[in-house]
Amino acid sequence: MNRAEIDGARSHRVFFALWPDAEAMSHLASLGQALASPGSRPLRAHSLHLTLVFIGSVTSAQLGQLHAIAEGIHAEAFDVRLDRLGFWPQRGILWAGCEQTPSPLRRLFASLSEALTAADFRFERHGGQGLIPHVTLARRVRCRNLPRLDTPIAWHVDEFALVESHLHPGAASYRTLARFPLAVADPP
Numbered sequence: 491m492n493r494a495e496i497d498g499a500r501s502h503r504v505f506f507a508l509w510p511d512a513e514a515m516s517h518l519a520s521l522g523q524a525l526a527s528p529g530s531r532p533l534r535a536h537s538l539h540l541t542l543v544f545i546g547s548v549t550s551a552q553l554g555q556l557h558a559i560a561e562g563i564h565a566e567a568f569d570v571r572l573d574r575l576g577f578w579p580q581r582g583i584l585w586a587g588c589e590q591t592p593s594p595l596r597r598l599f600a601s602l603s604e605a606l607t608a609a610d611f612r613f614e615r616h617g618g619q620g621l622i623p624h625v626t627l628a629r630r631v632r633c634r635n636l637p638r639l640d641t642p643i644a645w646h647v648d649e650f651a652l653v654e655s656h657l658h659p660g661a662a663s664y665r666t667l668a669r670f671p672l673a674v675a676d677p678p
Contacts, residue, residue: 502553503655504667505544506560506602508570510625514645518572518586521643522627525575525584530631537664540570540625542650543602544614552611553652553667559605560652560670567672568594572625573642577633584631586643587624595623598650598672648672 510518519535526532548556572586588595599621606613652668 500550501547502550503547503657504553504556505546505653505655506542507651507653508540508542508647509651509666510538510540510570510643511645514572514643517643518625518627521586521639522584525631525637526628527632530582530584530628531661532628533626534661537662538625538627539653539664540623542599542621543606545606545611546613548611555609556606556611556652557668559609559611560602560650560668562605563598563601563650563670565598565601565672566594567646567648567674568592569644569646570595570623571642571644573639575636575639576624577631577636579633582630582632583626584628584633584636585624585626586639587622591621591623594672595647596621648674 509515515535515538518538519532522532522538545556570592571588573589574587576585576587577583578585603613649669649671651666651670654665654667656663656665
């Protein structure tokens with residue numbers, strides 16, 4: 491039994507994320523399958539997401555705080571365009587990402603980060619680099635050369651989500667706890 495269970499406060503492993511629409515999810519899953527090396531583990535289609543902010547373990551009371559923080563975020567809807575492939579060899583992670591991060595995505599990340607910092611939440615900062623928008627396609631990959639992503643994968647983002655992650659020996663599973671709509675952008 492861990493300390494949180496002894497204290498009567500269940501721990502939740504959470505993050506804020508963007509979920510691709512069905513078409514983008516299908517393309518990303520196919521890409522992960524096609525590029526995975528022998529022995530690697532492509533992610534299942536329904537697990538593919540773009541993490542905005544990974545927070546980690548929180549109590550049930552802190553979940554309420556996170557929900558309130560997210561409800562206070564005012565950001566506009568936007569399009570994500572994944573147009574490059576990347577690989578982190580030290581962790582064997584193959585991913586699809588953005589050559590240019592959309593300005594509304596940077597603003598959403600900044601708003602969330604500022605609100606979380608003001609509320610004394612600690613969160614992963616990617617080695618001080620801030621947001622590196624990407625969708626992990628496969629884990630435990632061995633890769634020498636990456637092909638070009640000739641056809642970008644895009645979707646319209648009109649909400650972000652608070653998600654709970656459950657770790658299992660073979661993979662993680664995710665449960666969306668809440669969704670937060672983004673405002674429709676004013677026409678130019």
